[in-house]
Amino acid sequence: MLYKYKALDICKEVVVYRDIPRIEFVTRINNNYPNIRLRVKFDADIERKIFFRETQFGVIAEPTEYFTRAGGTQPSRIPNFMSWFDVSDGVRGITFMNKGLPAVEIIKDSVYITLLRSVYGLSADGIAGPLVPTQDALELKSYTFEYALQPHNGDWQQAEMYKQAQEFHHLPISIQADSSGELPSESSFIEISPNNLILSALKKAEDSDEVILRFFETKGETTEAEVKLFRALSRLTLVDLLEREECELPFEGNKFRLEVKPFEIVTLKLRF
Known part of the structure; x- marks a missing residue:
């Protein structure tokens, strides 16, 4: 148990393999606390102006920050990446993988991954529009979140991190079968x-x-x-x-x- 409160329980499991350089995290949350945002922070110690993210059938580069006249330099939020994104300086890097956690923010050399956001309504300020209650968005229940990271040398292309991310998302499934049939004992479809x-x-x-x-x-x-x-x-x-x-x-x-x-x-x- 990592954290226990009257309205919020958090339990984190860290999985380290002997032969795989990937670190996996399983975070279980029992939430009874409304109007909160829960994030995990990783200090990557790599500060870059761009990062790379998986998109539909490809990989694209995105800026880590943008500039506005009103607010100056602001951190960019990752827009709808698929299953992984990578922060590297060409010599070393870290690839972050997840299962259903696309809300991420990079601030300087830190990476923030949003696990849960609870809201009671939309347009609560009365300016953007009337208050719209969202009872189901309070997220007052139990959740299990799975994500991982893997350090690597070089950039994401040299380290073939797209392959490592696919292996995290598509684990092998074993099925016991009898010995009948004409197929060999070992074969690839x-x-x-x-x-x-x-x-x-x-x-x-x-x-x-x-x-x-x-x-x-x-x-x-x-x-x-x-x-x-x-x-x-x-x-x-x-x-x-x-x-x-x-x-x-x-x-x-x-x-x-x-x-x-x-x-x-x-x-x-x-x-x-």
């Missing part, structure tokens, strides 16, 4: 290389029994993709996001290669 290509979707096509495969480039580099499947293909087609066919692509058995542009989204239709 699909292999995509190199590491800067991120699998986004693998599903049945909307209008046929074919399989849709989607991946994207996340490092900002032109890349030659190599994909290996568990069985041979009979047809390979490039399609758009609506699964409309554009052109057929060459393949060799269960393998194929293609060039991927920086941050490009590739969608393919597979027929076995």
Whole structure:
């Protein structure tokens, strides 16, 4: 138990691995205190003017502060990053990962991650509009928050921190099975290389029994993709996001290669 009050209990669990340089945090909160904001602060000891954040199918740079005539220099809040963001100086850095905690603020060399914000109403000052009660936004209940950080050398591209963040968000699932069937004891359903290509979707096509495969480039580099499947293909087609066919692509058995542009989204239709 980290903190206990009549209206607020906070319990934090810190997970340190022997072979993984990632530190994970599990914070459990039982909140009965209205109109509060709970944040965790990390002293990164790295003060930069920009940081990098994951966005939909890519990574972009954002300023850590902005300037206004009225208020001068103000810290920027991270706008809707996905699962990770990185603060580094090119020599060393820290990548912050989370599961559903996109509200973050960077002030000088400190990082603040918002866990919980409780409000009783909107437009409470009467100037922006009439008071709108928000009873459900008081957040008077129990929550569990999961987040992590990982120090690294170099920048986020050199350290392949996008891969580390994917591993934090997509933990392996083990299922016990019997020994019947024709598959080998060890096999991979699909292999995509190199590491800067991120699998986004693998599903049945909307209008046929074919399989849709989607991946994207996340490092900002032109890349030659190599994909290996568990069985041979009979047809390979490039399609758009609506699964409309554009052109057929060459393949060799269960393998194929293609060039991927920086941050490009590739969608393919597979027929076995």
